[in-house]
Amino acid sequence: MNSLNSIICVCGSQQSYVDCCEPFHLATQQAQTPEQLMRSRYSAYVLKNAKYVYQTYASEKQAENPVKEIKDFADSCRFIKLTVIDSGYEENLGFVEFKANYFYQNLFCELNEKSEFIKEDGQWRYLDGVIHPVADIKVGRNDDCPCGSGKKYKKCHAV
Ligand SMILES: [Zn+2]
Ligand SMILES: [Zn+2]
Structure with missing residues (x-):
C-alpha cells in the first residue's frame, strides 16, 4: 500500500487516510468514540x-x-462502502449501527449490523453485534x- 497519504479514507469519512483511520492503525492514537473504532475496523x-x-475485539x-x-x-x-446509520455512547458502553457493502x-x-462496544482499560473495543439479515444479490457478468460505477459488472468488480 503506497501513496495512501493523499487518498480519501476507505471508511467513507471524506477525510484523508492520514487524518482518519491511519493513526489508529499505527496505534499513535486511540479511537475516542465507538464510531471511530468501528470505522477503523x-x-x-x-x-x-x-x-x-x-x-480491537473485546478480549473475551x-x-x-x-x-x-x-x-x-x-x-x-x-x-x-461503509454507511454509518447511527451511533452513540455513554461512559463505557456504546453502539454503532451501520451497513457495509x-x-x-x-x-x-x-x-447490516448494530454493533456493541465496550471500554476496556480505557480503550473502545468491539464486543458483539446484532445482524439484520439482508438477502445477497447474485450478479451476472453483463449486469x-x-x-454504482455505471459500468458492467464484468468490467468493474468481477473477478
Ligand atoms: Zn477512516
Ligand atoms: Zn463495480
Missing part, C-alpha cells in the same frame, strides 16, 4: 490489516475470532455493477 478489513481487527471475543479467520474473510471480499464471489452482500 472497517478500513482495516479493506486494507487487510487482520491484526488490527483482531486487536479474541479467542473465537482468530487472525487467520479475519484474514481469510478480508481476502475473500471486495469491500465497496461488499462482493463475495459473485454475490453483492450487505452487512450493471451494483457498486
